[in-house]
Amino acid sequence: MKTKTIFILFFLILIYPLKAQQKGETPSHYIFPEFTRGIIKLRTGQVRELSLNYNSVTEEMVFDNNGQKMALADPMSIDTITIQGRKFIPSQNIFYEIILELPVPLLIHHVTTLRSPGKPAGYGTTSETSAITQTSTLVSSRRIYEIKLPGEYEVTPEPEFMIKQNSRFYKVANSNQLIKYFPEKKEAIKEFVKKNKTNFKKSEDMKKLIEFCNK
DSSP, X not given: XXXXXXXXXXXXXXXXXXXXXHHXXXXXXXXXXXXXXXXXXXXXXXXXXEEEEEETTTTEEEEEETTEEEEOSOGGGEEEEEETTEEEEEETTEEEEEEEOSSSOEEEEOOEEEEOOOEEEETTEEEHHXXXXXHHHHHHTTGGXXXXXXXXXXXXXXXXXXXXXXXXXXXOOSHHHHHTTOGGXXXXXXXXXXXXXXXXXXXXXXXXXXXHHHO
8 A cells, every 4th residue: 555655646746747837838829830831822823932820819920031920911912821731811901711612611710819817906816907918018029929928828719610601701600690691591500500519619510510501
């Protein structure tokens, strides 16, 4: 029994630093873990290659220019961007990722909420205003364009699913929103969602649902 206890304590000592390291990992606000070769196809037909990544906090396509991170100017001059086989198309100054190419395609609007702990405000609380100010400073100082943020920042991905119909983009977060764009399939969509217990926040569930709507 004593030997078993010593073994358990020794095991806990070994794994504790690993857990602490995982907990303290610096969060990333980019879609890809590193900047990687991307192909930019312009509306003019020209093609360019750059080291790219997508910043989901500022919602900008960013390229690495000899170590300096810069956002692509004039996104609407771009037709598509392909990074590691994943396609992105512009909408105003942001990009949507196409995850299902069909007559009515499914896309993801990559959005991330960035929050710092804030400063102590008394009575064991923190000031949200301080957190917002710190985040603004992070943006203005261009630290937001680094691949990693300081560990104290809380990064929360909040992707939104979209469809494209008649050259316009529409957010789809529930059955009622989807039915507006497929009114002729109102009852079928309700039945499909109920039968499959569709989760409107899960990529695979949304793919199956949009495939069904396109039939």
